[in-house]
Amino acid sequence: MRILSRWRYPASWTIFRIDDRLLLILIALIVGTCSGLAAVALNRSLIAMFEWLHYFRHYWWSFIMPAIGAALSALFLDKMVKEGAGHGVPEVIYSVSRYGGLMRFRSSFSRLISSCLTIGSGGSAGPEAPVVMSGAAIGSNIAKLFSLNDRQRVTIVGCGAAGAISSIFNAPIAGMVFSIEVILGEWKAVNIVPIAIASVAGTEISRILQGNQIAFSHRLFHINHLDIVACIGLAIISAAVSVLLTRFLRSMHRVSKKAPFPIWVRAAAGGCAVGIIGLFLPIVLGEGYHPVRTIIEGAFTQGFGIVTLAVFAKILATSLTLGWGGSGGIFAPCLVIGSLAGLTYHRGLVLLWPSVSWVNEGCFALLGMAGLISGMLQAPLTGIFLIIEITGGYEAILPLIIVSVVSTTLCHYIEPASFYLKELVEKGQLLRPGTDARVLSDLSVQELLEKDCIIVKQNMLLRDFINIVKKSHRNYFPVEDERTGHFLGIIHLDDIRSYLFNPPMYDAVVLCQIMDTNVEVIYLDDDLSEVLRKMDMNQLFSMPVISNKKFIGMISKATLLDNYRKELMVQTDL
Amino acid sequence: MKLNLDDMARCLDLPVSTVDRWIRQGRIPIHRSGNGCIFKKSILEKWAVNHGLRFSLSNEERKKELNFALTNLLPAMQLGGVFHDIKGDDVKTVLKSAVDKVPVLSINKEELYERLLEREALTSTGIGKGVAIPHPRAPLPEETDNSLITTCFLEKSIAFEAVDDRAVFVMFILLSTSIKNHLHLLSRLAFCVRDDAFVEFLRTYPDTSSLLSKIADCENLLDKADHN
Numbered sequence: 001m002r003i004l005s006r007w008r009y010p011a012s013w014t015i016f017r018i019d020d021r022l023l024l025i026l027i028a029l030i031v032g033t034c035s036g037l038a039a040v041a042l043n044r045s046l047i048a049m050f051e052w053l054h055y056f057r058h059y060w061w062s063f064i065m066p067a068i069g070a071a072l073s074a075l076f077l078d079k080m081v082k083e084g085a086g087h088g089v090p091e092v093i094y095s096v097s098r099y100g101g102l103m104r105f106r107s108s109f110s111r112l113i114s115s116c117l118t119i120g121s122g123g124s125a126g127p128e129a130p131v132v133m134s135g136a137a138i139g140s141n142i143a144k145l146f147s148l149n150d151r152q153r154v155t156i157v158g159c160g161a162a163g164a165i166s167s168i169f170n171a172p173i174a175g176m177v178f179s180i181e182v183i184l185g186e187w188k189a190v191n192i193v194p195i196a197i198a199s200v201a202g203t204e205i206s207r208i209l210q211g212n213q214i215a216f217s218h219r220l221f222h223i224n225h226l227d228i229v230a231c232i233g234l235a236i237i238s239a240a241v242s243v244l245l246t247r248f249l250r251s252m253h254r255v256s257k258k259a260p261f262p263i264w265v266r267a268a269a270g271g272c273a274v275g276i277i278g279l280f281l282p283i284v285l286g287e288g289y290h291p292v293r294t295i296i297e298g299a300f301t302q303g304f305g306i307v308t309l310a311v312f313a314k315i316l317a318t319s320l321t322l323g324w325g326g327s328g329g330i331f332a333p334c335l336v337i338g339s340l341a342g343l344t345y346h347r348g349l350v351l352l353w354p355s356v357s358w359v360n361e362g363c364f365a366l367l368g369m370a371g372l373i374s375g376m377l378q379a380p381l382t383g384i385f386l387i388i389e390i391t392g393g394y395e396a397i398l399p400l401i402i403v404s405v406v407s408t409t410l411c412h413y414i415e416p417a418s419f420y421l422k423e424l425v426e427k428g429q430l431l432r433p434g435t436d437a438r439v440l441s442d443l444s445v446q447e448l449l450e451k452d453c454i455i456v457k458q459n460m461l462l463r464d465f466i467n468i469v470k471k472s473h474r475n476y477f478p479v480e481d482e483r484t485g486h487f488l489g490i491i492h493l494d495d496i497r498s499y500l501f502n503p504p505m506y507d508a509v510v511l512c513q514i515m516d517t518n519v520e521v522i523y524l525d526d527d528l529s530e531v532l533r534k535m536d537m538n539q540l541f542s543m544p545v546i547s548n549k550k551f552i553g554m555i556s557k558a559t560l561l562d563n564y565r566k567e568l569m570v571q572t573d574l
Numbered sequence: 575m576k577l578n579l580d581d582m583a584r585c586l587d588l589p590v591s592t593v594d595r596w597i598r599q600g601r602i603p604i605h606r607s608g609n610g611c612i613f614k615k616s617i618l619e620k621w622a623v624n625h626g627l628r629f630s631l632s633n634e635e636r637k638k639e640l641n642f643a644l645t646n647l648l649p650a651m652q653l654g655g656v657f658h659d660i661k662g663d664d665v666k667t668v669l670k671s672a673v674d675k676v677p678v679l680s681i682n683k684e685e686l687y688e689r690l691l692e693r694e695a696l697t698s699t700g701i702g703k704g705v706a707i708p709h710p711r712a713p714l715p716e717e718t719d720n721s722l723i724t725t726c727f728l729e730k731s732i733a734f735e736a737v738d739d740r741a742v743f744v745m746f747i748l749l750s751t752s753i754k755n756h757l758h759l760l761s762r763l764a765f766c767v768r769d770d771a772f773v774e775f776l777r778t779y780p781d782t783s784s785l786l787s788k789i790a791d792c793e794n795l796l797d798k799a800d801h802n
Contacts, residue, residue, distance in 0.1 A: 152600050443592075
């Protein structure tokens with residue numbers, strides 16, 4: 001039995017005990033393969049579902065199909081696996097920053113099924129975020145199986161996300177960069193190496209099963225100086241569109257929360273609205289890779305008006321789908337909206353200056369995609385590498401970089417937190433490694449407790465108290481009720497110094513007369529940031545800690561600084 | 575190596591909950607197995623140095639603390655010895671002959687004498703009731719390993735410019751290794767001298783063994799008072 005159970009604790013094997021890097025690389029390989037498989041599975045089932053439902057799209061009632069899909073997905077998430085709707089990436093980041101990457105096993109398939117229902121039936125959402133969530137959950141559970149510690153598990157969760165993105169886009173660098181830039185937020189060799197391995201594994205799986213195809217191939221671009229100047233305008237437009245999409249998604253979410261219906265009715269209503277839009281503009285339906293392909297190839301023929309309309313229609317459809325309870329990500333919608341925005345910009349340029357020979361519209365569509373991804377995620381590197389890899393368009397690298405960074409900067413200026421992080425930042429739950437918030441959330445009141453205070457009784461005479469003062473190292477003396485043991489107040493040496501040298505007072509005063517009863521106290525489960533806020537507000541340097549109405553110790557700023565520094569050094573310098 | 579969690583925390587001088595959390599979060603090169611912590615000593619020591627922490631397996635720290643523990647009167651007096659009939663007509667000559675009696679060889683007698691005089695020049699160490707406690711101004715950690723008190727009963731009482739102007743008949747030369755020790759011994763000695771019965775007892779010029787047993791009694795009283 002002992003030998004059988006040893007395989008579950010590889011961290012205690014002799015070769016891995018000294019250095020866990022080899023172990024992480026091995027597990028990263030497994031996780032990258034698994035999450036790559038998950039991505040391929042979702043992709044295949046989406047295609048199957050699309051073909052299966054294709055016959056019904058010609059009927060007039062086809063607009064209720066997204067409604068049925070969204071309702072089923074909402075019911076599945078709400079009733080069967082009991083998870084909240086949404087795209088999943090914030091949940092992954094939250095679990096990484098708060099729980100060392102612990103995730104439930106059911107997360108590794110729940111989003112796959114629900115997003116398949118939503119997107120396959122025509123809802124406007126992307127399959128990437130669900131795949132990221134399930135890849136991350138697969139990683140987390142494999143790490144749990146091998147009993148890895150928190151730091152290793154976080155890295156493995158990043159591996160899962162990287163493998164998923166790499167596999168679904170056939171884009172290994174984008175997967176790596178996304179995982180490090182968005183999910184982990186920590187550029188360190190200990191993370192990068194396993195994540196790179198997982199990306200390779202995920203990509204290879206997808207290449208074996210689906211062939212090595214570039215998602216959106218295009219014709220050769222000839223980019224002039226003028227095009228590079230023009231792309232700044234595109235960056236501004238794509239930033240504006242990103243902000244618009246972010247605002248729309250969030251306001252839809254708020255509106256739908258106020259609606260007094262069960263969640264599946266809301267999802268159905270949203271899906272129905274999307275279906276109706278889809279009757280007039282079929283481009284908004286589904287994850288939308290097909291129209292993107294057409295646009296990049298330069299085969300999209302509609303004029304300026306229709307394209308502009310399509311941008312807004314897609315934004316509306318996406319926010320209706322996701323905001324009202326459908327399940328899916330924003331990656332694919334971003335690509336569609338971005339390419340449409342780029343196309344719009346190109347059409348506008350041609351209208352204004354018909355005599356200039358601009359680079360073809362596919363190039364602008366590609367730049368628009370990069371601008372939107374960078375703007376929404378506020379992750380410029382992810383935008384740049386993703387677009388290069390999915391289009392194979394390295395010749396567009398210069399304008400691509402410009403659009404990505406300008407769009408990120410502008411979006412950051414208007415919306416300081418990206419779409420994924422906004423909720424976490426608002427709740428104060430975004431804890432990137434090595435930051436103040438992270439250190440404070442890791443330290444607990446229990447660890448900082450100083451227990452060398454001498455507790456005194458409330459009916460003690462000052463004379464007896466003086467003998468205790470002689471022996472104490474501290475200036476604070478908590479007073480308790482001798483019958484119940486409850487904390488009553490505290491005596492600070494500074495407050496009673498003058499009485500100490502006044503012998504007539506010795507037998508005249510009992511401690512409950514000189515103690516300070518109006519003291520700020522801390523409870524064991526208080527957050528340290530809250531403790532520090534209290535200290536700053538009342539200009540205190542130490543505070544008593546109370547548990548179950550009893551005094552259990554003091555917390556002082558000096559000890560806090562000491563432990564804070566130790567924690568920071570241990571956290572930042574691995 | 576293997577240690578349990580509590581010992582580990584003590585070796586690292588950290589709270590148990592912190593060590594436990596660091597192991598769980600993988601921030602420290604230690605593996606858990608049950609309540610045991612498995613680690614490699616050299617790696618952990620290097621890690622501790624890199625992170626500004628202390629890690630010591632043995633009880634060296636505690637031994638050092640023991641060294642710093644305060645010496646009580648009895649051992650100090652046993653070490654210092656008790657001498658009768660010290661000759662001299664004034665402070666200087668009395669001190670001179672008393673210093674010669676101090677039984678520690680490593681001390682430079684001439685220098686010690688200078689330092690005692692220097693201290694007397696500041697204010698007299700005669701604390702009243704015929705008792706004086708000459709001592710150097712700074713402790714002598716290099717010259718002696720242990721604090722000691724040399725008791726000197728004088729042949730005849732001399733004027734010592736004491737606080738109560740009474741002639742001094744006994745001197746306790748107090749040589750200590752640290753200021754803390756000095757204060758500790760001084761306060762204990764002062765406690766004994768405050769008791770008039772003790773001073774009366776001293777006036778009988780007792781021999782070494784009875785003086786030491788009396789001191790032991792006094793110290794027991796003191797310890798009892800401290801514990802209450």
